[in-house]
Amino acid sequence: MNKEEVRQLLNNQSSKLFDDIVNSRVLGANNHIRMIGEIMLLTAEDESENGKSVLYKVREIARFFMETRGQQSRAIYNAICYYIKGLDDLENAGEREIRERIATRINAYGAEAAKDMDTLISYGVHIAENLDTIMIFDYSSTVDRFVAELGRKRTIYIPESRALDGGRPFVKTAVEAGHEVHFIPDTTMLVALKKCQAAFMGAETVYPDGTVFNTVGSDILAILCRQIGIPLYVLTPMIKVDTRPVYGYNRLSPMPFDYGPRLAGAWDTEAKERVDFRGIKLLEIAPEYIRSLITEKGIIPSSAFFHEAMEYARFLEEV
The missing domain is CATH 1.20.120.420 (translation initiation factor eif-2b, domain 1)
Structure with a gap:
């Protein structure tokens, strides 16, 4: 259907x-x-x-x-x-x-899922205990709750993630939690990131080798973090593990997306018809760009994720 x-x-x-x-x-x-x-x-x-x-x-x-x-x-x-x-x-x-x-x-x-999320968030809050200034990128309900439960006031930079409007939903939670919030154009990420001690994002899918599949712009943030030496953490429940690549299945392809309505909503029809707005919505971030995956199983370096991922996949088959 x-x-x-x-x-x-x-x-x-x-x-x-x-x-x-x-x-x-x-x-x-x-x-x-x-x-x-x-x-x-x-x-x-x-x-x-x-x-x-x-x-x-x-x-x-x-x-x-x-x-x-x-x-x-x-x-x-x-x-x-x-x-x-x-x-x-x-x-x-x-x-x-x-x-x-x-x-x-x-x-x-x-x-x-609620019990697992409670555990995951507790690990995230622990790792951020001594961080005063952080960046969060592109909307994730897991990261949103992490921000709400950080406890004391932090300075939080939120890039607008214009392509999918994924930064704005974070703002309400961050403000209500009492943080000092900076909502910035995503094109200024590098300038803001130099003021941060760490960056956090969520994930759509995670492979056992530690590769993360997430929204466009996540790769830019990952490269910037590595370039200037800022740790990038991915908060993700284990339910997002995809073990198919281990068994020879094709890896996920970038998800096509039409950006016309978002980028050219006010354009006249003739102008829009002469421009191609097709792009992708999701992409891969290689494990070497990620400091750790924060899950209900613990704070796991991307290089050590394989064992936990395969154990979890076996658990899913039993429930």
Whole structure:
């Protein structure tokens, strides 16, 4: 099913969540995992649908997001797999059992993810304990919570990340947490970074070799950090590990994106038609640019990540 066909399966409340994801009105893989779970829960709770219809719709929702967002964010793919595990056993089950089983899986994932996130954030706060000035780049719900829980006042530089408007969502949290906030053009990152003691960003996907897949501009920040000797930390739950490259699968390709609406929204139609605004949305950051990955398993140097990644992948197969 394409985007419009899947949208037609949803009620009004679910449709809004669906639109927020596919139109990038809400950013962050963790947010999208939660919202996809909510869409499935709302579908399972819809009393106008019978059990067979609920199963069909949940499967189609899962398939759509696994083939779209899930192809560029392994966390989303892994979480959806967790949500729908066991659905094939419900073909002959009663309506109540179908609804309850779906709700149980989604709620169980949420409880485990919340516990893991608490641990991850505690490690991040610990590593930033003696840092007074930091930079955070491109929206990540994990980094956003890290900023909220830093405790004492810090000076925080937030590049605007103009391509995807990924800096602005950080500002509200940082201000409300009482930090001194500098919201700057992303083209001035180098000047600001020289005032910082460390930089932090999130991740869409992480490979066992420590490679991080994240939004455009992350590579620029990584190169700048290495050039001037500033540590770059990536905050990421282990659910974002993608082990497929270990077994010979193709690595993720850069995610295409049309920047026309963002860069030329006010242009006249004739001018826009003569310019190509196609680019990419996500890209790789090599492990040598990253000081450590901050996860629920600990603060792990990128060079030492392989063992933890493979152990976690085996754990996922069991749950």
